Amino acid sequence: MNKLPEIVYLAEQVREMDRLAIEEQGILGIDLMRKAGLAVFKIIQNNYAEYDVTVFCGAGNNAGDGYVVAKLALEAGLKVTVCYLSIPDNLRGDAHAAYQDYIQAGGVASSFSLITAINKGVIIDALLGTGLNRDVSGTYAQAIELINYSACPVISVDIPSGLNADTGDLMGCAVKADYTVSFIGLKQGMFTGFAAEYCGNIIFDSLDILDDALKHIKHSARIISQPCFPKRHQCTHKGNNGHVLVVGGDTGFSGAIRLAAEAALRIGAGLVSVATRQSHAGLINVGRPEIMCHGVEHVDELNLLIEKATIVVIGPGLGQMKWGKEMISQVIVSGKPIVVDADGLNLLANKGFNFDNWVLTPHPGEAARLLKCSTSEIAKDRYTAVSKLQHKYGGIVVLKGAGTLVHTGEEIAISTTGNPGMASGGMGDTLTGMIAGLFAQGLNLESATTSAVYIHGKAADLSAQQQGEIGLLASDLMPFIRKLVNE
Numbered sequence: 001m002n003k004l005p006e007i008v009y010l011a012e013q014v015r016e017m018d019r020l021a022i023e024e025q026g027i028l029g030i031d032l033m034r035k036a037g038l039a040v041f042k043i044i045q046n047n048y049a050e051y052d053v054t055v056f057c058g059a060g061n062n063a064g065d066g067y068v069v070a071k072l073a074l075e076a077g078l079k080v081t082v083c084y085l086s087i088p089d090n091l092r093g094d095a096h097a098a099y100q101d102y103i104q105a106g107g108v109a110s111s112f113s114l115i116t117a118i119n120k121g122v123i124i125d126a127l128l129g130t131g132l133n134r135d136v137s138g139t140y141a142q143a144i145e146l147i148n149y150s151a152c153p154v155i156s157v158d159i160p161s162g163l164n165a166d167t168g169d170l171m172g173c174a175v176k177a178d179y180t181v182s183f184i185g186l187k188q189g190m191f192t193g194f195a196a197e198y199c200g201n202i203i204f205d206s207l208d209i210l211d212d213a214l215k216h217i218k219h220s221a222r223i224i225s226q227p228c229f230p231k232r233h234q235c236t237h238k239g240n241n242g243h244v245l246v247v248g249g250d251t252g253f254s255g256a257i258r259l260a261a262e263a264a265l266r267i268g269a270g271l272v273s274v275a276t277r278q279s280h281a282g283l284i285n286v287g288r289p290e291i292m293c294h295g296v297e298h299v300d301e302l303n304l305l306i307e308k309a310t311i312v313v314i315g316p317g318l319g320q321m322k323w324g325k326e327m328i329s330q331v332i333v334s335g336k337p338i339v340v341d342a343d344g345l346n347l348l349a350n351k352g353f354n355f356d357n358w359v360l361t362p363h364p365g366e367a368a369r370l371l372k373c374s375t376s377e378i379a380k381d382r383y384t385a386v387s388k389l390q391h392k393y394g395g396i397v398v399l400k401g402a403g404t405l406v407h408t409g410e411e412i413a414i415s416t417t418g419n420p421g422m423a424s425g426g427m428g429d430t431l432t433g434m435i436a437g438l439f440a441q442g443l444n445l446e447s448a449t450t451s452a453v454y455i456h457g458k459a460a461d462l463s464a465q466q467q468g469e470i471g472l473l474a475s476d477l478m479p480f481i482r483k484l485v486n487e
Helices: 011-023 029-047 061-075 093-104 138-150 255-266 303-308 322-333 343-348 364-371 375-380 382-393 427-440 445-467 474-485
Strands: 007-009 053-057 080-084 109-111 122-126 154-157 179-183 201-205 221-223 243-247 271-276 292-295 311-314 338-340 358-360 396-399 405-407 412-414
Touching: 007 011, 011 029, 029 061, 029 093, 029 122, 029 154, 029 179, 029 201, 053 061, 061 080, 061 093, 061 122, 061 154, 093 109, 122 138, 243 255, 243 303, 243 322, 243 427, 255 271, 255 427, 255 474, 271 303, 303 322, 311 322, 311 427, 322 338, 322 343, 338 343, 338 427, 343 364, 358 445, 364 375, 364 382, 375 382, 382 396, 382 405, 382 412, 396 445, 405 445, 427 445, 427 474, 445 474
Parallel strands: 053 080, 053 122, 080 109, 122 154, 154 179, 179 201, 221 412, 243 271, 243 311, 271 292, 311 338, 338 358, 358 396
Antiparallel strands: 007 221, 396 405, 405 412
């Protein structure tokens, strides 16, 4: 992925930016369309210079962009085929002007119904833009199926046709693009949910619209940038770097708490203690003696450990039995900053707590339990889901998954790091320890959370680069966590 702006917008906001460019900056709509088409054609020149070009055009301005691309490809001497799904003479305004330019240049357009297969070349998807508000059906669905079946490289104009620009959900079906060239403002739906599967490499072009005319339009979310940590002072001691307490690990569930504790150490916490069941307190630090383990059977044994802690992690391996319920209740009433994961979240689902000083880290299944809805409802609109979670429970909420979202209470931040190899046990436990470890070193909860989410995904990416995504373990991240926090 190339360097992208760090702010994203709703589709409606980008349309407003387009209007302002035309009405207040005096830019002609057809000029914006030509610039957009040129941005797409540059991808063809840079990656598919000798390929035949097949352009699929729909009914709106997205189709106009497609006709611009077709004209440029034709003028460059490439073999061009244009398939339309809406009769070109029915196009209006700039889109119709772009079509006429293509025809006057010697181009030919054919109805999609005449196309039965595409066996070679590069495909330009200019079917549907960001205004799609219902599921794709009919000939558009057939065209998308043909495009995806072709196995040809695909460049989508502005957004893959069928992908919801605001949510990242599929509108029935969507084009799987190798490149998506987005204009004026990035759309938030391109960075979470199904977007990673469908957008491919995202390229951004502002179309030379001046920022001053658009600055009053507030972005809907931001992309998390790589954090930078200051170098430690020479006289630093472990007390300066905080004390993380990890509470969990009911009988038979010691692995999760070990991962959380080690991750807190690897990201730089000065001290890490574990409060767990007596039966395996002596086993958790085998191979990692830096973890201080305490067997805790009753809540009164927990109080002294909480008092010494800078921040408390609750949930990894906690279980949902009496012991786990007692532990989480004691941690919550302590008033200490908390990171909650796993069974801690499942226990919260039956409570009505709202706490400003905690971080909740649900995956979609846990989010569904917290909101008392289905997992499919979470997937349909992850932005709305994370907003509802934050409103209901307070604090900072991390909705994990492809395109992890962090709701800070003020805004939504999006992670673009991570890969499918992270779909394995223990990854969430590692993240909770990382968040707590950064907070212990002096970051506020917001910075600790967004930084940990970025590093967590990036560490997984670096590990996958070496040995692949399949078989990636949470413990494989540890050396990369250390490397990244020192960059």
